[in-house]
Structure formats: C-alpha cells, structure tokens
Amino acid sequence: MVTTGLGSSLAYLLSRAERSVNRGLAAALAAEDVTVEQWRILRALADGRGHSMGELAEAVLMPHPTLTKAIDRLVDRALVYRGHDPADRRRVAVFLADRGAELLARVEGAVAGHHRVIEDAYGLERTEQLMRDLEGLVRALDAPDSPVTPRSHARS
Numbered sequence: 001m002v003t004t005g006l007g008s009s010l011a012y013l014l015s016r017a018e019r020s021v022n023r024g025l026a027a028a029l030a031a032e033d034v035t036v037e038q039w040r041i042l043r044a045l046a047d048g049r050g051h052s053m054g055e056l057a058e059a060v061l062m063p064h065p066t067l068t069k070a071i072d073r074l075v076d077r078a079l080v081y082r083g084h085d086p087a088d089r090r091r092v093a094v095f096l097a098d099r100g101a102e103l104l105a106r107v108e109g110a111v112a113g114h115h116r117v118i119e120d121a122y123g124l125e126r127t128e129q130l131m132r133d134l135e136g137l138v139r140a141l142d143a144p145d146s147p148v149t150p151r152s153h154a155r156s
Contacts, residue, residue: 024117028110032103037062037070038079039111042096042104045080050093052085079103 022036029039040060045051051059057067071094074080079100085091096104119127141148 021118025111025114028114029107031110032107034103034107035070037066038074039104039107041067041070041074042079042100045094045096046101046104048096050083050085050095052091052093056094074100 025036025039029036034042037060040062041056044056044059053064053067053071056071057064060067062070071080071082075082077099079097080094081097082092083095085093122130140146
C-alpha cells in the first residue's frame with residue numbers, strides 16, 4: 001500500500017480508521033441485511049420523537065439526497081415511516097416503525113460484539129480514551145469560533 005506522506009496526515013489517518021471500523025461494523029450488520037448508514041438512521045430514530053430530514057441528515061452524517069434514498073429503502077422495508085412532525089404539523093418527520101425497532105434490537109448485539117472486538121484489539125482504556133478524545137476534537141472543530149468551522153455553518 002502506498003501511503004508516502006499520507007500517513008502523517010490527521011485527516012488521512014482518521015479516514016483510514018473510519019474505513020476499518022465501518023468495514024467490521026458492516027460485516028456484523030450483514031446478517032440482518034442492514035448497512036452501516038441504515039443502522040445509524042435506525043439508532044437516531046430510536047428516541048421515538050421523529051425527526052425532520054434536516055435533523056436526521058446532520059445526525060447520521062449523510063447528505064440530503066443520499067439520506068432520502070436510504071429513507072425510501074427503509075420505508076419500503078416497513079422499518080421507518082413518514083408522518084407529521086408533532087411540533088409542527090406542516091412539516092414531515094421520519095419515525096421508527098415497530099418492525100424497525102425489532103430489527104434494531106436484534107442488531108444491537110452484533111454492534112456490541114463489534115465494539116468488543118475493537119476493545120480487544122486496542123484495549124478497553126485506550127478505546128474509551130480515544131472516544132473521549134474524538135468527542136473533544138469534534139466539539140472543538142464544531143465550535144462557532146473555530147478557525148475550521150465554515151462561517152455558513154457556524155452556530156449563532
């Protein structure tokens with residue numbers, strides 16, 4: 001594998017780590033015919049509140065067009081449904097269907113197993129520290145006054 005110069009790039013290493021983690025997660029979810037993206041959507045909807053497409057896109061890290069296609073596929077499988085937003089009946093929200101909740105409950109064991117594999121490979125304390133560090137990095141980079149936060153996305 002050619003990584004000359006790339007191996008010292010934080011962005012590259014984070015992307016490579018994400019690919020490795022998602023590859024293992026995808027394998028764990030495959031038995032239930034669920035993709036990593038679909039699992040993220042189901043998890044986000046598990047709070048039972050229903051979410052607008054905009055909220056959901058941000059939560060699951062997907063662009064709107066890709067999310068719309070993913071939601072359409074989940075609707076076709078009767079795992080989620082669209083309905084009126086309880087806070088604003090003019091808006092459409094996406095909700096987790098009972099069948100989706102049952103599927104999510106089934107895959108959570110596989111997801112937990114995948115997490116244990118990472119902990120076994122990297123160490124429990126190091127994995128927990130890595131998660132804290134990554135959460136801190138995201139907070140710092142998403143802060144309104146961060147030099148890497150585009151002004152159009154900065155919160156007011």
